[in-house]
Amino acid sequence: MKMTLAKNAPPAIPPHKIIETHFHLDYLKEFSTEEILSQCHQYKIEKLLTIAVSPSNLNTVNELTKRFPEVYGTQGIHPHEAMNCYAETYEVVKKNIDENSKILAIGEIGLDYYYNKSPKEDQATVFQNFLEMAIKLKKPVVVHTRDADDDTANLLKQLAPSLCPQKGVLHSFTSGIPLLECALDLGFSIGINGICTFPKGDNVRDIILRTPLERILLETDAPFLTPIPFRGKENSPIYLHSIALKVAEVKKISLEEVLLTCYKNSINVFQFPTH
Numbered sequence: 720m721k722m723t724l725a726k727n728a729p730p731a732i733p734p735h736k737i738i739e740t741h742f743h744l745d746y747l748k749e750f751s752t753e754e755i756l757s758q759c760h761q762y763k764i765e766k767l768l769t770i771a772v773s774p775s776n777l778n779t780v781n782e783l784t785k786r787f788p789e790v791y792g793t794q795g796i797h798p799h800e801a802m803n804c805y806a807e808t809y810e811v812v813k814k815n816i817d818e819n820s821k822i823l824a825i826g827e828i829g830l831d832y833y834y835n836k837s838p839k840e841d842q843a844t845v846f847q848n849f850l851e852m853a854i855k856l857k858k859p860v861v862v863h864t865r866d867a868d869d870d871t872a873n874l875l876k877q878l879a880p881s882l883c884p885q886k887g888v889l890h891s892f893t894s895g896i897p898l899l900e901c902a903l904d905l906g907f908s909i910g911i912n913g914i915c916t917f918p919k920g921d922n923v924r925d926i927i928l929r930t931p932l933e934r935i936l937l938e939t940d941a942p943f944l945t946p947i948p949f950r951g952k953e954n955s956p957i958y959l960h961s962i963a964l965k966v967a968e969v970k971k972i973s974l975e976e977v978l979l980t981c982y983k984n985s986i987n988v989f990q991f992p993t994h
Contacts, residue, residue, distance in 0.1 A: 742770065745779045
């Protein structure tokens, strides 16, 4: 199965509803929030999980979930922002989770040694603190990891057994096979986004092959990582279909099987309401 969309063609409307499991609604600038969500409805994006990353957007994400019925959210601090995470930050996260049933997970949290925008010690402390909070609050986690495979694996091995049964997801996974196997063994799902369509995305296509379909979640990480054939445009959840097509192509299965299974996976991992 080959993707045949021309570069300037509009996205195809998928044959099954989709859940966007990782994007940044407050970062999208090309259209208004209302326009974005209207487009998502047209392209069968039924529910969307917008991700908190910094002290400055914790409440923004929380409020978006209250304004729009299809929007759900997370609370957490990205490793880039670890040095800006203080006691009051954890208090805000816990308060928003306690008071808002549409906050479904803690994240994105983790380690990023590629940019090292925060000291490694701060990253590790914040990651561990949020894993421990997730255990107490019985929430899945959204994990960001880049060039930090060993330290990520060590912390997950230590704390993941006490997380809720669905564990969570290692999103935008581009790490090595040992960390992939560790994550799968611990019960985590793997987030696949537009990188799988890139010419230099062979490693991610290998990850797709090695990951059971029942453990794959579809995500865009919009506005970042726009998939082919839409490179050059701001990313959007409406491009999820292109990612699903590539997963189907790599696994040599039908698009319908990918969409149906990944939809169920998303419900299971994040416990989206189904009514």
